[in-house]
Amino acid sequence: MSTANRFVIAANGAGAGQSVWLDVVQAIGPTFQATGSLRRDLEQLMADTRPGFFRVPGGNYLEGAVIANRFAWKNTIGPVEQRPGHQNDAWGYWSTDQFGLLNYLQMAEQAGAEPMLGVFAGYTLNGSVTPQGEMQQYVQEALDEIEYVTGGTNTTWGARRAAVTSVIAAGSSAADKLDASFVLRPGLAGAACYSLEARNFPGQYLRHQAFRVKLAANDGSALFAADATFCAADGNGGPGVSLRSYNFPTRFLRHYNSEVWIAANGGTAAYDSATNWAADTTWRIGTPWFRSDVSVAGGFHSLRATTPGFTDRYVRHQSSLGVLSQISASSPVLDREDATFDVVPGLADNTCYSFESRNFPGRYLRHNDYRVKLAASDGSAVFNADATFCAKAGVRFQSYNFPDMYLRHYNSDLWIASNGGARPSDNPANYVADTTWVVTAPLG
Incomplete structure (x- = not known):
C-alpha cells in the first residue's frame, strides 16, 4: 500500500476521448470481519461501547420526509450495482443503498448487539399519515422483511440466500x-x-x-x-x-x-x-477459498498462551524478535504496547490474518528461517506470505506458506513449528497447547 500507487481506467479505439461514466464505485479498506464490509476502526469503536441493542435502521432515515424517500428495504439487498438508491431527505444527501439491510444486521451482530428491526409504519417526517385503508402494502412489506431476516430458504424472502455460482478468485472479497x-x-x-x-x-x-x-x-x-x-x-x-x-x-x-x-x-x-x-454437472473439489476455520475479530488484541503454567504470558516483540513474556495490566506501558497487535486481513490472503505492531505501525510478525520476528513490510510476495497466518480451531494460527506449521512458543521464543520434526522447536511435547492461543482485549 502506497500513496504513490495510481489507478487508471483507459479506453482505446472507438469512443476514445469521450466521457466514461462509472455507475458503481467501491473502495473498501480493511474490514472488521470477513462479512459486512464494515470499516474496522468505526466498528471497533462501536463494539467497544458494548451496545445492548442496535436499531435497524434509525427512525428519521426509516421514515423519510415523504413516503417515496422512506427506507425501502427491498431496494437495499441483492447486487449493489442493481440498487437504485434513494434521496435521504431526512439528512439531506443521496444514499446509494450499497450499505443495505443485511449490512445493518451484520453491524449489530459483530458489535455484540441485538438488532431491533424498525419497520415503516406509514408516517413521514412531513407529518403525512397513511390512511388505514391503504396500509396493507406496508404491512406486507414489514412481514416480508421479517421473513427475509428470520425465515428459512424454503420461504419466499429467505430463499434470497439460495445457492448460485459466481466467479471467485484470489482477489475476491x-x-x-x-x-x-x-x-x-x-x-x-x-x-x-x-x-x-x-x-x-x-x-x-x-x-x-x-x-x-x-x-x-x-x-x-x-x-x-x-x-x-x-x-x-x-x-x-x-x-x-x-x-x-x-x-x-x-x-x-x-x-x-x-x-x-x-x-x-x-x-x-x-x-x-x-x-x-x-x-x-462435473465439479472439482479443492482447497477452500476461505482458509481460516474460525473468525477472529479485527482491531487491536493481545495473544495469551494456554499452556499450563504459562497462562499469564503474552506474545510480544522485543529487540525485533517475537517472544513470550509475563505481562499484566500493571506492567510498564512499553511492555503492554509491545504485546498489542492490530489484527488485520492477511497480507497474502484476506481470509487469514496478519499481526501489525501497535507501537511500530507498518511492522508485522513474520517468520524467517522459522523464527518469528517483527519486521517492516517490504511489499514482496514472500514477506506477505511469511506474515500471514490462518486461524484454525482452537484458536491456532497456521503458517500460510508452511501449512504443516503453526505459531508456537518454545523456551519463551516464538517460532512456526510442526508437530515432530528436525528442529528443537518441533518437539511434540505440549505441541497442541503451545500452539493454542486466547485472543484477548489489548494490553496496550
Missing part, C-alpha cells in the same frame, strides 16, 4: 470467499455420501427443494436429510466429480444460468437441457 466455502460432512441421510455445510452458517446445508438448490437450516427431518445428501460419482464430463441427488438418483448437482439445481440429462425444464449437461 473475503465475504465472497466465505460464501463459496463449505465443510464436507458425512451425508445426513447416508454416511457413504456427503452433505455440504456452509462455512459461515454452521448448521445450514445445501439442499434441493423443487429441484432448486438452496441453503437452509437442518430441521432434523428425514426429508431434509435426503434433500441435503449427495453421492459422489465419476465426473459426467471427464476429470472431476459429479454429485448425484440421494433421493432423485437420475439428477445431479448442476449449474445453469449461474443458478444451482439438481438436473436430469434432458427434460421439460430449462435446467434439464441436455446441452452442456455433462460439463455442467
Whole structure:
C-alpha cells in the first residue's frame, strides 16, 4: 500500500476521448470481519461501547420526509450495482443503498448487539399519515422483511440466500470467499455420501427443494436429510466429480444460468437441457477459498498462551524478535504496547490474518528461517506470505506458506513449528497447547 500507487481506467479505439461514466464505485479498506464490509476502526469503536441493542435502521432515515424517500428495504439487498438508491431527505444527501439491510444486521451482530428491526409504519417526517385503508402494502412489506431476516430458504424472502455460482478468485472479497466455502460432512441421510455445510452458517446445508438448490437450516427431518445428501460419482464430463441427488438418483448437482439445481440429462425444464449437461454437472473439489476455520475479530488484541503454567504470558516483540513474556495490566506501558497487535486481513490472503505492531505501525510478525520476528513490510510476495497466518480451531494460527506449521512458543521464543520434526522447536511435547492461543482485549 502506497500513496504513490495510481489507478487508471483507459479506453482505446472507438469512443476514445469521450466521457466514461462509472455507475458503481467501491473502495473498501480493511474490514472488521470477513462479512459486512464494515470499516474496522468505526466498528471497533462501536463494539467497544458494548451496545445492548442496535436499531435497524434509525427512525428519521426509516421514515423519510415523504413516503417515496422512506427506507425501502427491498431496494437495499441483492447486487449493489442493481440498487437504485434513494434521496435521504431526512439528512439531506443521496444514499446509494450499497450499505443495505443485511449490512445493518451484520453491524449489530459483530458489535455484540441485538438488532431491533424498525419497520415503516406509514408516517413521514412531513407529518403525512397513511390512511388505514391503504396500509396493507406496508404491512406486507414489514412481514416480508421479517421473513427475509428470520425465515428459512424454503420461504419466499429467505430463499434470497439460495445457492448460485459466481466467479471467485484470489482477489475476491473475503465475504465472497466465505460464501463459496463449505465443510464436507458425512451425508445426513447416508454416511457413504456427503452433505455440504456452509462455512459461515454452521448448521445450514445445501439442499434441493423443487429441484432448486438452496441453503437452509437442518430441521432434523428425514426429508431434509435426503434433500441435503449427495453421492459422489465419476465426473459426467471427464476429470472431476459429479454429485448425484440421494433421493432423485437420475439428477445431479448442476449449474445453469449461474443458478444451482439438481438436473436430469434432458427434460421439460430449462435446467434439464441436455446441452452442456455433462460439463455442467462435473465439479472439482479443492482447497477452500476461505482458509481460516474460525473468525477472529479485527482491531487491536493481545495473544495469551494456554499452556499450563504459562497462562499469564503474552506474545510480544522485543529487540525485533517475537517472544513470550509475563505481562499484566500493571506492567510498564512499553511492555503492554509491545504485546498489542492490530489484527488485520492477511497480507497474502484476506481470509487469514496478519499481526501489525501497535507501537511500530507498518511492522508485522513474520517468520524467517522459522523464527518469528517483527519486521517492516517490504511489499514482496514472500514477506506477505511469511506474515500471514490462518486461524484454525482452537484458536491456532497456521503458517500460510508452511501449512504443516503453526505459531508456537518454545523456551519463551516464538517460532512456526510442526508437530515432530528436525528442529528443537518441533518437539511434540505440549505441541497442541503451545500452539493454542486466547485472543484477548489489548494490553496496550
